[in-house]
Amino acid sequence: MNELVQLTKEKEIAIITINNPPVNALSPGVAQGISDAIASIENDKQVKAAVLIGAGRTFVAGADIKEFGKMTSGKAQRGAGLLPLLLSIEDCRVPVVVAIHGTAFGGGLELAMACHYRVASPTAQVGQPEVKLGIIPGAAGTQRLPRLAGVAKAVEMCAGGNPVGADVALELGIVDRLIHGDLLEGAVAFAREIEDKPIAKTRDRTAKLGTSAQNAPIFALARDTTRKKQRGLKAPLAAIDAVEAATTLPFDEGCKVEQKLFTECLFSDQSRSLIHVFFGEREVAKIPDIPKDTPLLPVQTAAVVGAGTMGGGIAMVFANAGVPVLLKDADQPALDRGLSTIQKNYANSVQRGRFSQSFVDERLKLIRPTLSYDDIAGVDMVVEAVFEGMALKKQVFSELDRVCQPRAILASNTSTLNVDEIASATGRPQSVIGTHFFSPANVMRLLEIVRGKQTGKDVIATCLQLAKKLGKVGVLVGNCRGFVGNRMFHPYRREAQFLVEEGASVEAVDNALYEFGMAMGPLATGDLAGLDVGWRIRKEYRHLEQPGIRQPIAEDRLCEMGRYGQKTSAGWYKYDANRRAVPDLEVANLIRAWAAEAGIAQHEPSGDEIVERCIYALVNEGARILEEGFALRAVDIDIIYINGYGFPAYRGGPMWYEDTIGLGKVYDRIREFNAQYGAHWKPAPLLRQLAEEGRTLADFGVERAAADYI
Ligand code: T1G
Numbered sequence: 001m002n003e004l005v006q007l008t009k010e011k012e013i014a015i016i017t018i019n020n021p022p023v024n025a026l027s028p029g030v031a032q033g034i035s036d037a038i039a040s041i042e043n044d045k046q047v048k049a050a051v052l053i054g055a056g057r058t059f060v061a062g063a064d065i066k067e068f069g070k071m072t073s074g075k076a077q078r079g080a081g082l083l084p085l086l087l088s089i090e091d092c093r094v095p096v097v098v099a100i101h102g103t104a105f106g107g108g109l110e111l112a113m114a115c116h117y118r119v120a121s122p123t124a125q126v127g128q129p130e131v132k133l134g135i136i137p138g139a140a141g142t143q144r145l146p147r148l149a150g151v152a153k154a155v156e157m158c159a160g161g162n163p164v165g166a167d168v169a170l171e172l173g174i175v176d177r178l179i180h181g182d183l184l185e186g187a188v189a190f191a192r193e194i195e196d197k198p199i200a201k202t203r204d205r206t207a208k209l210g211t212s213a214q215n216a217p218i219f220a221l222a223r224d225t226t227r228k229k230q231r232g233l234k235a236p237l238a239a240i241d242a243v244e245a246a247t248t249l250p251f252d253e254g255c256k257v258e259q260k261l262f263t264e265c266l267f268s269d270q271s272r273s274l275i276h277v278f279f280g281e282r283e284v285a286k287i288p289d290i291p292k293d294t295p296l297l298p299v300q301t302a303a304v305v306g307a308g309t310m311g312g313g314i315a316m317v318f319a320n321a322g323v324p325v326l327l328k329d330a331d332q333p334a335l336d337r338g339l340s341t342i343q344k345n346y347a348n349s350v351q352r353g354r355f356s357q358s359f360v361d362e363r364l365k366l367i368r369p370t371l372s373y374d375d376i377a378g379v380d381m382v383v384e385a386v387f388e389g390m391a392l393k394k395q396v397f398s399e400l401d402r403v404c405q406p407r408a409i410l411a412s413n414t415s416t417l418n419v420d421e422i423a424s425a426t427g428r429p430q431s432v433i434g435t436h437f438f439s440p441a442n443v444m445r446l447l448e449i450v451r452g453k454q455t456g457k458d459v460i461a462t463c464l465q466l467a468k469k470l471g472k473v474g475v476l477v478g479n480c481r482g483f484v485g486n487r488m489f490h491p492y493r494r495e496a497q498f499l500v501e502e503g504a505s506v507e508a509v510d511n512a513l514y515e516f517g518m519a520m521g522p523l524a525t526g527d528l529a530g531l532d533v534g535w536r537i538r539k540e541y542r543h544l545e546q547p548g549i550r551q552p553i554a555e556d557r558l559c560e561m562g563r564y565g566q567k568t569s570a571g572w573y574k575y576d577a578n579r580r581a582v583p584d585l586e587v588a589n590l591i592r593a594w595a596a597e598a599g600i601a602q603h604e605p606s607g608d609e610i611v612e613r614c615i616y617a618l619v620n621e622g623a624r625i626l627e628e629g630f631a632l633r634a635v636d637i638d639i640i641y642i643n644g645y646g647f648p649a650y651r652g653g654p655m656w657y658e659d660t661i662g663l664g665k666v667y668d669r670i671r672e673f674n675a676q677y678g679a680h681w682k683p684a685p686l687l688r689q690l691a692e693e694g695r696t697l698a699d700f701g702v703e704r705a706a707a708d709y710i
Contacts, residue, residue, distance in 0.1 A: 002029055002032065002033045002036070003019075003029075004018065004019060004020045004027070004029045004030045004033050005017065005018055005019070005029075005030060005033025005034050005036070005037055006019065007036075007037040007040060007041075009046075009047070010188055012046055012047060012048040012049070012192075012195070013047070013048065013049055013050065013051060013188050013191050013192065013195075014037070014041050014044070014047045014049075014050040014051070014094075015050070015051045015053065015184070015188070016034060016037040016038075016050060016051070016052045016053070017053055017054070017055050018030060018033075018034070018052070018053070018054045018055065018059075018060060019054075019055040019056065021055075021056050022056070022057070023057075023058050023060075023061035023062075023102075023103070024054040024055070024056065024058060024059060024060045024061060024108070025060070025061055025062060025063065025064040025065070025066075026060060026062065026063045026064055026082065026107045026108075026111070027064040027066075027067065028064070028067065030060075030064075031081060031082055031085050034052070034085060034089075034111075035084075035085050035088060038050075038085075038088050038089055038092055038096075039088075041092065041093075041094060042092065042093055047094055048094055048195040048196075049094050049095045049096070049097065049191040049192070049194065049195040050092070050094055050095070050096045050097070050191070051096075051097050051098075051099055051184070051187045051188055051191050052089075052096055052097070052098045052099070052111070052112075052115060053098070053099040053183070053184055053187060054100075054101070054102070057102050058101065058102025058103045059098075059099075059100045059101055059102055059103065059104045059108055059112070059124070060104060060105075060107060060108030060111055060112075061102075061103050061104075061105045061106070061108055062105045062106030062107045062108050062129075062130075063082070063106060063107040063138070063139075065133065065275060065278060065279075068133075068266065068271075068275060069275075071266065073263050073267065082107055082110065082111070082138075082139035083139055083140060083255065083259075085111075085114075086110065086111065086114035086139055086140060087114070089111075089114045089115055090114045090115075090116075090201045090202065090203060091201075092116075092199075094195070094199075095116040095117060095191070095194055095195060095197065095199050096115040096116050096117075097115060097116065097117040097118070097119060097187055097190055097191045097194070098111070098112040098115040098117070098118050098119070099119050099120070099179070099183050099184060099186075099187035100112060100118060100119070100120040100121070100124045100126065100166070100175070101120070101121040101123070101124050101183050102123075102124060102125075103124070103125050103126075103127070103163065104120075104124065104125070104126045104127075105125075105126070105127050105128070105129050105163065106127075106128060106129060106130050106137065106141070107138075107139050107141075109126050109127065109128060109141060109145075109174075110128075110137060110139040110140055110141040110144065111139075112126070113140075113141070113144040113145065113148060113174070113202050114140070114144065114202065116194075116199050116200060116201070116202075117176045117177075117190065117191075117194060118169075118174065118175045118176055119175065119176060119177045119178070119179050119183075119186060119187050119190050120166040120169065120170075120175045120177075120178055120179065121166065121178070121179055121180075121183050122166050122167065122178050122180060123165075123166065124165075124166040124169075124175075125163040125164065125165055125166070126163060126164060126166070126169050126174055126175070127157060127161070127162060127163025127164065128141050128142075128145065128157050128158045128161065128239075129161040129162070129163065130158075130161065130235070130239075131158070131159060131160070131161040131230075131233070131235040131236045131239055132161045132274065132278070133235075133271060133274050133275050133278060134233070134234070134235050134265060134268060134270040134271030134272070134273065134274035134275070134650060135235055135262060135265040135266050135271050136158065136235055136238050136239040136242055136258065136261055136262050136265055137158055137239070137242070137258070137262070138258065138259065138262035138263075138266070140203075140251075140255050140258065141158065141258075142154070142158050142239060142242035142243045142245070142246060142254075142258045143203070143242075143245075143246045143251055143254045143255055143258060144202045144203060145157060145158065145174075145243075146208065146209060146243055146246045146247065147202055147203065147205040147206065147208060147209065147246070148172070148173050148174050148202060148205065148208070149172040149173060149174050149208070150172070150173075150208040150210075151208070151209065151210050151214075151215050151218055151243065151246075151247055152218050153172055154243050154246075155218060155219065155222045155239075155240055155243050156222070158239040158240075158242070158243055159222055159226050159230075159236040159237075159239045159240050159243075160230075160236070161236075166178055173208075176190075177190060203251040204251075209246065209247045210247060212247070212248065215244070215247050219240060219243075219244050222240050223237060223240055226240065231517070232517045232648055232650060233270065233650055234265065234268065234270055235265045235270065235271070238261040238264070238265055239261075241257070241261060242254075242257055242258040242261050242262075245257035245258065269660060270650040272652070272660075273649070273650050273651055273652030273653075273656060273657075273660070274649055274650055274652070276635070276638070276652045276653075276656050277638065277639070277642060277649050277652060277653065280635040280636075280638055280639050280653070281473050281639055283633065283635055283636075284473065284474070284475045284476070284632075284633075284635065284636050284639050285464050285465075285468070285474065287460065287461075287464070287476055287632070288632070289457070290457045290460055290461050294457050294458055294461040295458055295461075296458065296461055296462045296465055297380065297407055297409060297458055297459065297462045298380050298407075299323065299380045299381050299409070299462060299466050299469075300323065300324075300380055301323065301324050301325075301326075301378070301379045301380050301381075302318045302323050302324070302325045302326070302379055302380065302381045302382070302383065303325060303326040303327075303328060303370075303375075303376035303379045303381075303382045303383075304318070304325060304326070304327050304328065304382070304383050304384075304385055305328045305329075305376075305382060305383070305384045305385065305386060305396055305400070306328075306329060306384065306385035306386035306387075306413075307327050307328070307329040307334055307335050307337070307338025307339070307369075308334075308338065308385065308386075308387075309341070309439065309440075310385045310413055310437060310439060310441055311327065311329075311338060311383075311385035311386075311413075312327070312338045312339075312341045312342045312345070313345075313437065313439065313440050313441030313442045313443075314383050314385055314413065314437055314441045314442075315327045315338075315342065315367050316342055316345065316346070316363070316367070316441070316442040317437070317441055317442055317470050317471070317472070318366075318470065319363040319364070319366040319367050320363055320442065320470075320471070321469050321470045321471065322366070323366070324366045324368070325366060325367055325368070326368050326369075326370050326375055326376050326379065327339070327342075327367055327368070327369050327370070328369075328370050328371065328372075328373070328375070328376060329369075329371070330371075331371070332371065335369045335371065338369075339367075339369055342364075342367065343364070345440075345442060346360040346363065346364065347360075373399050373400070373402075373403045374403060376400075376403065376404065377403045377404060377405060378405055379404070379405075379408060380405075380407070380408060380409065381408060381409040381411065381466075382400055382404060382408060382409070382410055382411065383411045383412075383413055383435055383437075384396050384397065384400070384410075384411065384412045384413060384414075385413040385437075388414065388415065388416065388417065390417055390418075390421060390422070393412060393414060393417065393422050393425075394421070394422060394424075394425035395425070397410060397412070397422055397423070397425040397426050397432070398425045398426065400426070401425070401426035401427055401428060406428075407431075408431065409431055409433065409459050409462065409463070410426065410428070410431050410432045410433075411432075411433050411434065411435040411463070412432070412433075412434050412435070413434075413435060413436060413437055414434060414436065414450075415436050415482075415483075415486055416481060416482050416483075416486060416537060418479060418481075419432065419433070419434040419450045419451075419452040419455075419479045420452045420453050420454075420479055423452050423454065423455075429452060429453070429454035429455070430454050430455060430456040430459065431456065431459060432452055432454075432455060433449065433450065433451070433452065433455045433459050433460065433463055434448070434449065434450025434451075434452070434479070434483070435447060435448075435449060435450075435463060436448035436449075436450060436483060436485075437472075438485075438644045439529075444643070444644060445471070445472055445473050445643040445644075446472065446473055446475070446485070446639075446640060446643035446644030447463075447467045447470070447472040447473065447474045447475070448475055448477050448483050448484065448485055448640065448644070449463050449464060449467065449474050449475065449476045449477065450477055450478070450479050450483055451476055451477070451478060451479065452479055453479070460476060464476065473639055473643050475636050475639055475640050476632065476636070477630060477631055477636070477640075478628075478629060478630030478631070479630075480625070480628070480630045483630070484622075484625055484630060484631050484636070484637060484640050485640050485641070485644050485645060487621060487625060487630075488618050488621045488622055488625065488637070488641070488654075489618075489645060490621075491617040491618070491620070491621045491680070492522060492614050492615075492617050492618045492621075493522045493523075493525075493526060493534075494551075494552055494617070494680070495613045495614050495617040496509050496510075496513075496521075496522035496523055496610075496614055497523075497552035497554055497555055498550070498552060498613075498677065499605050499609075499610055499613060499614075500523070500554060500591055501552065501553065501554055501591060501594070501595045501598075501600050502595070502600055502601065502602060502603055502605065503595075503602040503603050503604050503605065504604065504605045504610060505583070505588060506523050506572045506573065506583060506584075506587065506588070506591075507521075507573075507583050508605075508607070508610065509521060509522065509523060509610050509614075510522065510523050510524050511607075512607040512610035512611050512614075513610070513611060513614055515607070516611045516615070516648070516651075517647075517648025517650065517651055518646050518647060518648065519646025520646055522614060523572040523573075524572070524573065524581055525646075526555065526565060526571065526572065527565030527566050527571035527572055527573055527575075527581065528565065528566055529565070530564050530565050530566075530567055531555055531558060531559050531563065531564050531565045531571050531572075532559055532564040532565075534555070535555065535556060535559040538556065548679055549678070549679055549680050550677075550678045550679075550680055553594055553598055554590075554591050554594055555572075557590070557594055558571060558572065558587070558590075563587075566579055570584070572584075572587060573587075574587075612669055613673060613677075615654060615657065616658075616666055616669060616670055616673070617681075618641070618654040619654050619655065619657075619658040619666060619670075619687075620670055620681070620683060620684050620687065621684075622634070622637045622654055622655055622697075623684035623686045623687045623697065624684045624686070625637065626655075626686060626697070626700065626701070627684065627685060627686040632701075633701035634655035634656070634659075634697040634698055634700065634701035635653070635655070635656070635698070635701055636701075637653065637654065637655050638652060638653020638654065638655050638656050639653065640653075641653050641654050655697045655698070655701075656698070658697060659696040659697055659698050663687065663690055663691055663695070663696050663697065664691045664694070666687070667683060667687045667688065667690075667691040668691075670683045670687065671683055686700065
């Protein structure tokens, strides 16, 4: 026993309590503490049964991810050092009952499955989320789970990484009983019930392992689904291989197969990148000049002004989180359109099984339409989502300033406009903030939170906390044109257009980025969002274009022809009745003609060059944003791109990816592009500085976070 694990007794029942806040991770000392407790129980003949439980808000949320970077392949080979402990529990002379509350994830579920019985509180969740970290269960989870839950469910849980609730776990046989009321009391009572029963070891259970004939279609389907849904990820396929080994090999042999696959995954770039993302999604909520105990403002009620596509989606986000929301628009027809889109979206979610009908009915009751500003006077937060024009937004904010209660948060969903200028339409700029949702707002996880010059720290802290409540990842950014995401997306898409004008086909550019792991190619993304959106902004800001900087020509020409993308069934591609993109020879010929007219030298860029030019354009602009202070850390940019722009998480985000390639190498390549393709490739000074100093963007990110703020 030690400070992390206590052993107590209630008459003949021993109680082992794990106490390692915040999530009882199996940090160094925890496994040893449990092992010592089991050894002590082995020698205490008065003990008839034992209960293993976690103190605090959750049972064990897994191995300590912070330790992975220090793990040797030897330790990895021993299941993160857990296998001997799990065998000692399973071979204990008395039955061990585990009591689960909160989450039993990864090593936590593996620990639970090595116990002889599992009881849980009704709100508990169990799962093997390791694939989300680019690894697989490494402590016999892929061997014990199919023995308890059956092969199909074990494959789904280990390859997909999603948890199941206690009620489902009971149905599956992972859990033996749900405890309503005090968990420890219920677990001790359960232990008394079974203390004289024969001990059943999970590893000896084979009834649910099926036959190879029964299992073959399960594994084939799982591999097929995984290749489609988790494109590019290696760990899910490894998890399937490990579960398959459980059905074909004795337990110990199956464990060896699992260990080998676990070790291969653990020391992979994908895993390092996904662990970077795991901690990054938590790091972005920490703002150096906003202390953890900054008082938060209440957000019990909300309102959304503008019932268009974005406004409707944002209203759904609040309702889905249980926050009553008023939806305002200027006239009834617009309001009706907005509401019917919301109802359609919810109906789709029910059809796809994302939500139950009763859940949707409850949510719809939380969305109340209104035509009057007076109705929103009392709400805690307003999100303005009207047309992207400064004059209209300022008019809305002056109305909000007039009607809203003094502590209300006034947020704008603008994606490009100056938040300080919007705030100047009010007498309370400290209450004004940007909350840039991504389309579709009820699906995309990213929330870019834009800090204005006078935005209050309580308003920022509240919005960061609220993002989590709304199921979003909130990232704080500075108030520059296009903020972080769109500002970087511009040179990324511009480079894609240059590549097409220089001779690459539209589909070659998109396929190269798709194969790289982007959710969609840059040109197809333009067609999805609507090419006219960028065209209008380019026309509005034509006066800001720097002389001598090359500008793309093709997309403007396509827009002049009325080819706005999917919405006009023609853009870079033409679209069939099912909105499927079809390469368009007419566009290819037009581009060749426009390029000849503009005297653009032609060549056939390779797939590697296409990827380098598009991704390094992101990195170069990202470095500028970092040095100008509009993003706090390199990881903030990574989290923005993974959750808002379809950048593959297993590459860690553009800035992490650049560090993986090597900053010096990327900097040299950018200089080559600068020489070959023009001034728009001028390297960011920060890249030159770090390259000369042999440092990385991650290093800079850490120092920056310690120095000054957005
Ligand atoms: N290891 C280390 N730190 C962890 C951790 C872990 N497993 N889980 C959470 N933390 C930290 C987190 O960084 C944050 O720190 C704080 O705890 C609160 O977390 C052998 C090899 C459990 C659902 O993948 O999914 O077991 O920011 O903000 O929203 O096969 O944390 O405060 O400094 O996320 O309430 C498998 C990971 C590991 C689960 C709670 N387990 N954790 O969510 O709090 S691999 C996982 C979570 C493994 C075995 C293998 C969530 C949570 P800080 P939080 P939350």
